[in-house]
Amino acid sequence: MTWPRALRDVLRSGLSIEETRLEPLLALRAAVGVALLVGPALWLGSPAYAASAALGAFSAGGATFQRAWRPRKVIALGAGAGLALSTLAGYLAAGQLVTFLPLLALWTFVAGLAWAVGSTAGIVAATTVGSMLVTITLPTSAGRALEHAGIIALGGVVQALLILLFPIRRWGAHRDALADALAAVADYARRLRHDATA
Known part of the structure; x- marks a missing residue:
């Protein structure tokens, strides 16, 4: 298969909508998970905490939409943990380019390798690279970075709890x-x- 044909097939499959696979209840459950974290984080904390909460809950909820044989609860917890770890590691290394660039290169390389495991692992790993680039600007100290990482991980926990409490037999x-x-x-x-x- 040639590269242009492969790219055309990927674009066609990525842009086509399979109406038989639409699951509005799954989307509603994931949106409720985001709202359960963003509202209190914005009310009790700050917009930065709300952004971390939204990133964790949205990414964990989005990861559960992928076709996978693993339980969706495990996928949500794994996504939240991976995002939290990447946020904390990124913030701790972001002070110097000498430490941050090698960490970012290694993290990106491992995220690329995760695609060999499957599309779900690849999507979660790619999201951790994006979170490393974005969320390191939110905290102002190592303690705050740990708090943001905890809020992000809590997003995965909330999504996993919603999956446990409201199972949808897809x-x-x-x-x-x-x-x-x-x-x-x-x-x-x-x-x-x-x-x-x-």
């Missing part, structure tokens, strides 16, 4: 059909054990 019909098919195969195998001509 593949429920498929799983039920697969369970029925496997039960039929198991029943057939039991019959063959007793009667080889069944």
